[in-house]
Amino acid sequence: MPTKKILGTQKALLGVLSFGPATGYEIRKFLSETTEHFWKESYGQIYPTLEGLKAESLIAVVDHKTSGRETRRFAIEPQGEAYLREWVRSPQFLCKPGRNELLLKLFFARTDDAPYLEQQVESFRQSNLQLAQSYEHYRQQSGAEELRGDR
Numbered sequence: 001m002p003t004k005k006i007l008g009t010q011k012a013l014l015g016v017l018s019f020g021p022a023t024g025y026e027i028r029k030f031l032s033e034t035t036e037h038f039w040k041e042s043y044g045q046i047y048p049t050l051e052g053l054k055a056e057s058l059i060a061v062v063d064h065k066t067s068g069r070e071t072r073r074f075a076i077e078p079q080g081e082a083y084l085r086e087w088v089r090s091p092q093f094l095c096k097p098g099r100n101e102l103l104l105k106l107f108f109a110r111t112d113d114a115p116y117l118e119q120q121v122e123s124f125r126q127s128n129l130q131l132a133q134s135y136e137h138y139r140q141q142s143g144a145e146e147l148r149g150d151r
Contacts, residue, residue: 008099008104009042011084012031013050013053014053014083016031017075018084021062022073024046028043038103039103039104039107050074058076058080059074059075061073061074062075085110087105088113090116091116091119093124095124102120102124105117
């Protein structure tokens, strides 16, 4: 497993590469066409992150072409795939504006990950229900009906 904690960008790139080898440009395009509405990725981080994943032996360069311009295609290594599966199945996830890690996990999940993810989705649902109840309680306590125009 990696020697350092794997960050969100690294998880997203491993997930993309789990579908097959890709260049940095192809990864960027894939993310912008698929996960953009729940996972915002800084495009300036893609190439440095790929280099970090390569240094951790989670991905490898599978072909390198030079025809006026350097093109490298990256592929996920077995260790990277194992880490990705472990992360998808782990019960921890971070959700903040523009980066919902649970949705990212669901996007990259495989059929055999379903039992793990069902528990995560239910936990997320329960915590959001509790949060909504707390907000409702605070709204009632503060007299916020007047602020909303409920007179």
